[in-house]
Amino acid sequence: MFIDSHLGRRSLLPLAAALAAGPHAAAAQETAEEKPRLWDSEAELGISTASGNSESTTYRGAVSGERDEGRTHLLLQTSGRYSEEEGESTTQRLQGDAQLDYDLNRSVYAFAALSALNDRFAGYELQLVETLGLGRHFFQDHETLEWRLDAGPALRQDWLVDDTYEDSVNARVRTKFAWSFAESSTFREQITWTQSVEDAEEYLLSSETSLSLRVNESLAFKTSVAVEHDSQPPEGAERTDVFTSTSLLYQF
Structure with missing residues (x-):
């Protein structure tokens, strides 16, 4: 053929x-x-209500995103809380944070951070804190533990609800700890202390303690206790606020 x-x-x-x-x-x-994804992002939403002798509702929301590129690490996050009781607002708080880290070596990093706060019930129309400093990672070879500590000088500006303005030089220390003690459970603690170098009795202290339980790769339940303490608050404001919440987390 x-x-x-x-x-x-x-x-x-x-x-x-x-x-x-x-x-x-x-x-x-x-x-x-x-x-790899450019951003690791997370959104949080929580609602709590009370009825009976008093009627109250609290809403809490937060969004955060992290991006790693070589030696550079960027964290952006914003959170808000709104509460009303008997039809009247009792809490209106909005906060945003940004921090840029640059690894100097495997354990030590330099950072620049900015924090902005609006909380009229605490007496602040706007509060800004800018920080430059150094930090260190711990437990880097441990799969279930993570701890970082950073500190540096900070500038603080306060625009108060009574139309006055104050500024000060401070020192800021922050610690973040995470422990994944089970396959789907994580305990976290974050504490930030901002101390005035001009007045030893003037400082800000904030902390959040949380426990999260993962349902699947994207969803988790979170319960937390947050404490905000201002040693010298504006006139008419309380020194300490304590917030408890249970919320749903979504990672994307």
Whole structure:
């Protein structure tokens, strides 16, 4: 039987091209699938109500995002809380934080941080705190423990609800601890202390203690206690606020 050689070559060319392109196409697809996400983000929403002798409702929301690129690490987060009792507002708090870290070596990093707060019930129309400093990571070789400590000089500006303005030089210390004591459970503690260098009795202290239980890869339940203490609050404001909440976390 006679077969045209030109026809045979023409029929083999597409097959050869497909075989040659196959490994490259598979490699390209695998690379696209393994490409890391630019941001690790999390959203939180909590609602609590009370009825009976008093009617009250509290809403809490937060969004955060982290991005790692080489030696640089960026954290952005914002949170808000609104409460009303018997139809009247009792809490209106909005806070935003940003921190940029640069690794000097495996354990030590330099950072720049900015914190902004609006809390009219605490007497602040706006409060800004800017910090530069150094930090250190601990337990880097431990799979279930994470601890970091950073500190540095800070500038603080307060715009008060009575239309007055104050500023001061401070020292800021922050510690963050996380313990994944079970496959789906994590305990976290964060404490931030901002101390005036001009007045030893003037400082801000905030802490949040939380426990989260993961339901699946994206969802988790979280219960937390947050304490905000101002040693010299504006006139008419309480020194200490304590907030408890249970909320739903969604990672994306």
